[in-house]
Amino acid sequence: MADLFADDTSPAPKQDIPREDAPLADRLRPGELAEVVGQDHLTGPEGAIGRMVAAGRLSSMILWGPPGTGKTTIARLLAASVGMRFASVSAVFSGVADLKKAFAEADRAAEAGQRTLLFVDEIHRFNRAQQDGFLPFVERGTVTLVGATTENPSFALNAALLSRAQVLILHRLDAAALGQLLDRAEELEGSLPLTDTARNALIASADGDGRFLLNQAETLYNAGIAEPLDPAGLGSFLQRRVAVYDKDREGHYNLISALHKSVRGSDPQAALYYLARMLVAGEEPRFLARRLIRMAVEDIGLADPHALIQCMAAKDAYEFLGSPEGELALVQACLYLASAPKSNAVYAAQKAAFRSAKETGSLMPPQNILNAPTKLMKDIGHGAGYTYDHNADEGFSGDNYWPEEMEPQRYYQPVERGFEREIAKRLEYWDKLRRERG
Template sequence: MADLFADELPATAPETPREDAPLADRLRPQNLPEIIGQEHLTGPEGAIGRMVAAGRLSSMILWGPPGTGKTSIARLLADAVGMRFTAVSAVFSGVADLKKAFAEADVAARAGQRTLLFVDEIHRFNRAQQDGFLPFVERGTVTLVGATTENPSFALNAALLSRAQVLILHRLDAAALAVLLTRAEELEGPLPLTADAREALVASADGDGRFLLNQAETLYAARIPEPLDPAGLGKFLQRRVAVYDKDRDGHYNLISALHKSLRGSDPQAALYYLARMLTAGEEPLYVLRRLTRFASEDIGLADPQALIQCLAAKDTYEFLGSPEGELAIVQACLYCATAPKSNAAYKAQKAAWASAKETGSLMPPANILNAPTKLMKDIGYGAGYSYDHNDDTGFSGDNYWPEGMAPQSYYEPVERGFERQVIERIAYWNKLRDKRNG
């Protein structure tokens, strides 16, 4: 009986790909240590590394950009802890496929075999379909590993998120992508590229390992007789590749110069470095990501519209493409350069994160806890809560800090832009709080 069951429901270990399989498949990692760029998760101190060491997985959502290893991690996890692996894709699967997967997992569970259910593009399932996972996850019929490129906070049900740990995968950096190319060359031979073109190919992948290997496979298939320089590579691939005049550090030097020109409120210099990057072939979406980060890190609430301008520029560029959409990038760049600056939000995040790590076990005061049951009401949850809207000022002045922790001041707005008004609001609330607390 056991042999028959093993034939029907195998514990699917990573398969050896066919010789004619795509390069990305042939280079799929065969064990977790071969995963690159995600050591914060797969390393000994990472969440995945610790679970594997303990031999037991909890349900999880792998959130990260395309080509960062989500599918590979899921397959290798099952093998690492001896679980049966089964997969569905929210793009191609429906209710019938899910019912079949759950039924097979039930059969496996009765035979003492745990199932890891991998759901690719899980955010594409609608709310009702996501709710369908809950009873099987709660009973332990399956350990759910979902993969998504979308923010789980918006794309997934709260009930599902409460039963799964969200693990964030990083976009692959240049060093990780270079390792991928080295592995490809060990298998297929040297790429027909000059050293500069190789660097340009890595930069053009924009953190996507699968895309990089697909581009490399295109180059191998063409059997190019002489190595291509960066300009030749861009022409061959019909895609922008960054071509910097000086050295391979040009990519990082120019983005640093752009960022510091923006921070220094010099729109002319910022526009110059933006032009240097885009005319060199830098990927516009990479520049837009850096502008968006700048809007939060160096402007923040001094001008909340900066973040909106950057996101609107991203949408506009994706809608129009090049070259028309690049004007929207210019607009966002100029807006950021001329906006009032504040890193108060950035500093507040750092301070709050450090404080949370130090005091993460402290219970919030009982008066601000929700009390959905009679028992919770009986033990004091929600007792004495002051509903701010019942006060004429719309402000109760309550203490919201855990017992044993003094109120902290993480966010210190500056006397610039909109944050000048924020300072006035905080001062007003502090005055009311001091008055009501004697």
Template sequence: MADLFGDDAPPSPSPGTLSGAGRDDAPLADRLRPRALDEVIGQEHLTGPEGAIGRMVAAGRLSSMVLWGPPGTGKTSIARLLADAVDMRFVSISAVFSGVADLKKAFAEADRMAGSGRKTLLFVDEIHRFNRAQQDGFLPFVERGTVTLVGATTENPSFALNAALLSRAQVLILERLDHEALGKLLDRAEGLEGPLPLTDEARAALIASADGDGRFLLGQAETLYNAGLDEPLGPAELGAFLQRRVAVYDKDRDGHYNLISALHKSLRGSDPQASLYYLARMLTAGEEPLYVLRRLVRFASEDIGLADPQALTQCLAAKDAYQFLGSPEGELAIVQACLYCATAPKSNAAYAAQKAAWKSAKETGSLMPPANILNAPTKLMKEIGYGEGYSYDHNTGEGFSGDDYWPAELEPQAFYTPVERGFERKVRERMEYWNRLRAERRGA
């Protein structure tokens, strides 16, 4: 791997030349790599004159940074162009293929080059794949200025990177390429290779299938060019010709939590259409259906509660149906539970009551309940007053005694406050009725 770190490494493309210059057989994405920062598509909020990268380049000084964004949004291109823009030596390492020995060699070479006045930009692709100890190994070299670190990650740096490393690097967020940015990429490809063999509708479908990934889009375009098609393809023919891109979704990573959060909040906001969309996003990307069902069950108790007690029943029934039928038939039961929860009246009164009651229980410790409601299974207990004065509610005309059930040292609390929605409106009416009876009997 000597050529990866030493002076024998191939130079990054200089302004005015295409990456892979002189190589007509290079992949289309390489031949279309931007030659200057102002040619980077879709990240103008960073590379423009007012962006963080634009300002650093204008000042001629780079700080260490982490480029966080989806695949195919230009992280590697930006890192190479940054080195060119401030005349720094560019060294690239992939955390997937490199180990401790590679890092040591890179740092030693950077130290040697610094002695001759040449600064090094160390680009670490997939930096989140280095473990905590390896990430800590960067710190002394970054602090001394031996290297300017530019890390690239598709994962949330808050979870994937050490706090010590994050405190020494600026996190810059690259945006998913939108339809307009992807269209510009295809324009560049067609400027180099000629018109794509697609109808306008198929071209729009090709852009949509890229899911914001410019590299994937150019790879699909190259497949179309190489096929030598005689007639333009329509959307249906394009779908049959090209593989469908699998959605970017790691079940234990940031995308997982973003989508379950979106589903939960759409349900809470009573938007069945958006709720169904995020449910579909998760299940079609391979999420475990039972995980989604567990979240729906939780939602039924946390955000609906007694406003519609059937919500919990519906979710548990959906779980049973899915376990009985499996996929794909059982997924319809999940859809039904999702739609039921989205359209049900909402209340977090039970959730709020639980939190308040748990807090009170922890704060009040082991207060004894009043003697009238204590169990008295022995003669001694009865003699010392356990159970004395207890009113059996069913023996009253209203089926309600109005007794005080709170410890003597604790004033009656109000943890649960039903809302004026759904079934909980009736619960609220009952509780108000009982409160009136209680007040009347205690005042008598």
């Protein structure tokens, strides 16, 4: 395996000057922490990194953020800022042997009086056992660990490792930060061949990723475009960025949570936006159909009984039509749910009834509603005294249906919204008849 480590044994305040033919993103890589854009909450004087640098001491940390937000750059500049030796390893290409080599080199450097910052890119890709291998070296100070990850550390990293490192969150770059990057590119390479509106469109297309933005800018410079492009011309020239979205990772769960909460909060516009985000990013439509059905019974229930029917029909329509035509049915169901009256009374009733069933065990129902298919069962009283409700006044007998050892419970309490308002009136009326009939 090729040497995977960048080992700077004599750190300088600025990083090495890149070659003239290096990619634009490398040539514009900041030389000091003050030049990092979009992460002032960390690198500024009051930020966690700014305070550590001012004190001249670093603690181990995990840099968590989207691609292209400066994680690798910050790690390199941290080492230079406090005079530490910098070594790096990528979890994509490295194994146990590479880690042992890195730790052995750090031990030798420590004997010479030099501290080592070990940067681990994509640290979440190391398995649990490999992550545990960092612990003794971090604990005795052989290395100060700086890990970079795009995944939620709560899910991707060992609790033991997390307890020994601060988790610092990098923000996706906003339009102002991305604009600064383009300003620096234009200082180096000249004006971009874009109108002002096209420049804004280029920034929007980056989706918060500074590296992607600079790569797109470099493509425009290399193309030798004579006349400035408008947004339409830019769109036809450059590929649109594919949304960052892993169907089995945090982005997936964040968006489905946002969709569900927007439906629950009766905001059809926001709900449609998150549904569109997931579909455009390649989410499985059947997964969304299942979640919409869940929303219908959890957050709407009997406040609008048609909500579940709409969702089941949307599922069937999608199965019949397929993509992309069937996705319109999912959109209709989503908008129906978001604009429907809301009630979690059915959901709350289920929770309460299940809890009660677990607590009461095997209580026998009252004899009058026990099944009596044989003469023996009738002789011992099963079904005795049962009143057939259809023969009672108003189709309601008012009999007791609860076990003798258990007081009647009230699990389902309809709200004063939608169809449940009518259900509440009906239940109240039956309660009145039950009291009158003893």
